[in-house]
Amino acid sequence: MRDARPIYLDCAATTATDPRVAEVVMRLFVEEFGNAGSRTHTYGAAAQGEVNIARQRIGVTLGVDPEEVIFTSGATESDNLAILGLAAFGTAEARRHIVSTAIEHKAVLEPLARLTDEGFEVTLVRPDRAGHVSADEVLAAVRRDTLLVSVMHANNETGALQPIAAIADGLAADGPFLHVDAAQTYGRETPALRHTRIDLVSISGHKVFGPKGVGALIVRRRGGRRLPLRPLMVGGGQERGLRPGTHPVPLIAGLGLAAELAETEREARARACARFRSAALDALAPLAPVIHGDHDRGVLPNILSVAIPGLDSEAVMVALKELVAVSNGSACTSARYEPSHVLAAMGLPEDEIDGTVRLSWSHTTPTVPWDKIVATLSDLRL
Incomplete structure (x- = not known):
């Protein structure tokens, strides 16, 4: 009916x-409910194993090391961590300029507004009437003191794809960090996100048939070195010190399976x-x-x-x-x-x-x- x-x-x-994802999530909520931080018994070990599997699954889809996958509550938190987490480094290095676009999600625009209030300068590149930004205009806005370039992969309202590969190609290897909000494209246009010049990628579980309340920030190393991100919260060493708190193991496992299914299909x-x-x-x-x-x-x-x-x-x-x-x-x-x-x-x-x-x-x-x-x-x- x-x-x-x-x-x-x-x-x-x-x-x-996805029903296949929901089945895994419910099993881990009800049957295998251990805390991934509990290392003294099999319940905790099993939970940590699920987190490791999910990290591996997501890493494979993007061509990154599993340790470069940082779990968050979703793309909004990932965007905030990518932008606000670089502020201290930008201040210390006198790199207080950021380039982004006028069509970003509020999860990017509002952190940028906060940094503007703190003395950063933000250049927002406008799109054309079809909703696409120019890679040349984005690159032309980059200066010697530019800390970060943040450009969404596809707009959440129009679906217009943005030229992230051309932007990545045009940035110097030791130039500004490049962040891509991929909430709408992860699992759909994933190959473009494997570009090794993209430093930070935000993804969300519930946009790719996974559970709500979970996402990830991909933090690629540069020359084998970790990016100078500072956590937005403190209180634990989880996620390489960037995102404290007890792992939501069922949600993380669900995201991992959803990621694998999205890539396969x-x-x-x-x-x-x-x-x-x-x-x-x-x-x-x-x-x-x-x-x-x-x-x-x-x-x-x-x-x-x-x-x-x-x-x-x-x-x-x-x-x-x-x-x-x-x-x-x-x-x-x-x-x-x-x-x-x-x-x-x-x-x-x-x-x-x-x-x-x-x-x-x-x-x-x-x-x-x-x-x-x-x-x-x-x-x-x-």
Whole structure:
């Protein structure tokens, strides 16, 4: 019997936990519940073994040493650790300039704002009207005193892929640290994240069919040396001293398995998402939609940012609420709705910003009744 709820089209906000992952998580919550820090008995040893396996699984997907995988509560914490954790080093070395973009997630922009309050200078590169930033503009903004370059891999609202490989190629080997927020691309565009010039990578479990509340920061060594990060919290030696606290072993194991599955099934999942996107574009074509993100320069196959001329996003979401669950921006800012800073940075007109909705799906999303959606929106526009 079909689920009576609307079809879920908000996978950029969160994904369902893969049943295979959920089974492992529940087993470790209920049956093998040891503390990975307890080294005096088999329960603790078993828990530590699960953490080691997860670290190994994630390391393999990104081509890094397992010890370069630092577990966190999610990409937001990873972003904060990557940015704020370098501040003391930047101050000591008189490198108090940071380059980023105007379309970053708030998990990057708000730590940058805090550093600005503390005397750092931040240069935010703006995107073009399609939502893509220029690698040349990012590299041109780098100075001798630049500490960090932070550029997201794909925008969470438009799905527009950013030129992280070109940026990485253009940075000097001993130049600024490079951080990539990969919350939307890990498990989807993972090969690009293996670029060895990328120093820091933020990933999140619940965006890749893993559990909520867990993520990781990849901290690549330079020349065999650890990066000069300082922890945001203190109180224990876990995660190489960068993230104290008892390991959430079930969540970490779940992330590790989700990572392995995403890599094994990556191409098949991408093909399914691409077919869905093509069907969506074909179905919506009679409405003359405005699509954000340039396909030729790269967009994620599972995100569609679209404005229907003449319609407000709130009206669209209300009209479609019995059919599909969609959003009009980042889930992390929806509690205090305000116009999208991403679309505003793209220089779009106000009516287009107000009319934009985001549809995002996965390889498991069922067939959508596009005919009913188009009919509903056509009637709404009359």
